[in-house]
């Protein structure tokens with residue numbers, strides 16, 4: 001079966017972001033961009049399925065500006081077979097991304113879609129669940145372990161109280177959690193090979209999807225700063241402060 | 250129009266964060282209803298009826314709802330949605346799983362992890378691990394919102410709302426529940442504990458977490474951890490505090506052997522008082538700590554445990 005993985009281009013997790021002075025968003029010019037870490041986990045999982053003979057082809061999907069090609073190339077260098085970019089400079093919200101992905105799923109007919117549980121920029125944690133809803137498919141969210149066999153998948157999920165096991169029918173949407181696997185680095189020869197792998201570029205219009213944002217961002221601000229505190233020398237001093245100054249023990 | 254809070258529960262009582270979600274919901278509309286869907290969830294429905302500010306509880310009984318599979322619960326919420334201005338869920342692992350599925354079926358956007366209700370259509374939500382706060386406005390007729398429980402005070406109990414039985418929507422057959430491996434603990438639940446003791450890679454082994462357990466037990470505290478400690482297998486995944494784990498805001502948060510990466514700070518920097526114990530005086534955790542103590546945790550923690558009085 002084909003596996004479709006989503007790869008989102010986000011500000012690298014090591015970058016300390018800055019809010020724009022005019023409060024319209026976050027500064028993205030001249031900032032290091034990378035693949036969303038959860039999506040690296042998604043790509044890795046698909047590659048492992050291919051290595052086990054469970055997946056025949058891996059398609060890496062991204063939506064956003066032309067530079068998302070770089071993100072797709074990273075997925076191709078890791079081991080995906082080809083890419084699909086829905087190119088737009090417009091702001092994309094999760095419902096729109098899910099609709100674009102649905103259009104690509106309708107065309108490509110994958111047996112499984114793997115996305116990150118959350119993009120580390122907007123932190124929405126929505127896209128996979130929305131896609132599953134639009135397709136009428138099952139969803140294995142926050143996956144800690146995935147086992148695919150005979151038209152169904154066993155998913156171990158990271159939930160509030162620990163872990164939960166469910167069995168879902170395929171086709172399905174999986175969203176990755178941190179412990180699903182440890183993504184590989186692309187080797188230099190594979191990076192070279194990836195340059196020759198095809199990337200199809202589509203326009204949202206061509207897919208017949210309305211991507212107009214539903215949420216209007218009125219402003220983006222800095223969070224309130226915490227006052228930095230003091231260093232204490234001894235445990236006795238700490239206990240005294242907690243008791244008599246903070247009043248918390 | 251009324252606001253519908255969709256409650257997660259264990260069959261006996263609704264989760265404590267439902268009381269926080271009710272507070273958020275009451276800021277969105279004039280009347281709050283709570284949906285308790287389950288199989289033998291009558292007791293849980295009664296516990297929801299006791300939350301002050303709840304005007305009505307809808308109790309949907311169906312075997313399909315026993316384990317909160319999103320595939321089966323979402324259609325029920327979608328069926329009820331036209332009667333409501335907002336669908337609200339706490340942003341926990343149930344809300345995060347179910348709410349986006351509901352939103353997409355309704356063809357509306359979802360506002361994730363609202364921390365403030367500015368107006369019934371306008372919400373503040375953290376983005377970039379809480380390093381920026383976005384104020385977003387939605388024009389959708391039905392607004393689907395998950396709320397961060399720690400940012401809304403829990404509504405008091407003592408109410409007595411009527412409980413109305415409603416029909417279920419059955420099982421769709423897409424997913425089935427196999428079982429759970431839940432962490433057993435007598436300690437207070439992490440997200441609602443008044444004190445949280447949290448350990449990081451500095452603990453160096455799962456065995457060493459026993460030291461934190463001793464401190465936590467003395468303080469009546471919940472136990473948390475950094476991602477590094479979870480990834481290393483020192484503690485189970487549900488201990489993780491942070492951007493991609495749990496968000497906590499206790500009166501006292503004690504970070505032990507945790508460096509203070511932004512992803513970790515995202516989950517605890519709203520705590521009232523923060524204590525950091527770390528041997529590296531440059532560790533970023535000290536920038537948010539009210540009280541820092543530089544030194545070896547293996548020496549400091551037992552000393553601290555001995556010095557505090559048992560709660």
Ligand SMILES: Cc1cc2nc3c(=O)[nH]c(=O)nc-3n(C[C@H](O)[C@H](O)[C@H](O)COP(=O)(O)OP(=O)(O)OC[C@H]3O[C@@H](n4cnc5c(N)ncnc54)[C@H](O)[C@@H]3O)c2cc1C
Pocket residue numbers: 006007008009024025026036038039061062063064065089090091092093094097114115116117118119120121122123124125126127128217220376383
């Ligand atoms: C204040 C603000 C400013 C914004 N500014 C911009 C902007 O300047 N430019 C812009 O493009 N967007 C902008 N956005 C949109 C935002 O960054 C996200 O693209 C969008 O809201 C999707 O949310 P998410 O990625 O957090 O979804 P999530 O649901 O958290 O994402 C989960 C997973 O879905 C998949 N996924 C999501 N989006 C994509 C994608 N585009 N391609 C491939 N896979 C994807 C990934 O697998 C990801 O791991 C802005 C949003 C806000 C709130």
Ligand SMILES: Cc1cc2nc3c(=O)[nH]c(=O)nc-3n(C[C@H](O)[C@H](O)[C@H](O)COP(=O)(O)OP(=O)(O)OC[C@H]3O[C@@H](n4cnc5c(N)ncnc54)[C@H](O)[C@@H]3O)c2cc1C
Pocket residue numbers: 013037038120448449450451452474475476477478489490491492493494495505506507508509510511512513516526527528529532544545546547
């Ligand atoms: C996509 C993504 C999501 C993430 N989500 C989260 C999240 O939700 N939560 C989270 O916590 N992290 C998250 N992280 C990871 C985060 O970036 C850090 O790697 C992690 O928080 C580090 O954990 P730590 O502080 O325990 O370890 P380290 O950074 O290794 O720090 C260990 C600290 O212990 C101190 N120490 C060592 N020995 C002693 C001793 N004997 N006595 C005293 N101090 C000692 C050291 O000085 C050091 O400061 C995420 C990362 C990514 C990429």
